[in-house]
Amino acid sequence: MSKRGEAYSQDLRERVLAALDSGMAARTIEPLFKVSLSYIYKAAARRRETGEVCARPQRNHVALKLAEHEEALRSKLEADPDARIVDLRAWAKTGLGIAISHARMWHMLKRLGLTYKKRRSMPANKSAPMSRRRAASGAAAKSG
Structure with missing residues (x-):
């Protein structure tokens, strides 16, 4: 199973199409290879219309303007x-x-390997605490 936006491997493509060619129903192939039903139909149609069985280049890449x-x-x-x-x-x-x-x-x-934070953290504020003190743990926190 591939991640969203990532092409299926060539090996998986070939196995899916071979299963389809052997007479298996697309609904049987779907759970077997963990691919979507629409992928099976689209892959079969593309092979039938163009003869292509390989993944096409991804077109969702946004070129970096800078x-x-x-x-x-x-x-x-x-x-x-x-x-x-x-x-x-x-x-x-x-x-x-x-x-x-x-x-x-x-x-x-x-x-470019650059970070947003340009300086080290500032030293702790000495005039007032910046966060609440932690509560005591266990029985010591309970007063009778």
Whole structure:
């Protein structure tokens, strides 16, 4: 069984079509190979119409708009290491003429191995606790 958006293996494709060719009903093949009924019908129809039995290339890939501007993005982040994603999107729009979503910019930073958090965590607040103290455990917490 393949993950959503991932093609079935060639071996599985061949076994499903061979079972269909041997005379098995599609409803019998479905639970046996753990494929959907619609996949069986579509694979059989595509083989009948075009002769294709291999997976076609996936068409759900979204090209990275900033792929050819990786070095420019790295340079921008070296010059301004605390730049927020909002700032980087504005820079891409004005400097490169590319409109890019927040998620795509985040994906590009991740792809470059860059993290959102630029500095280490701040030291604990000494004037007041930042979180509640944990309750005592067991019998010590109960007062009689």
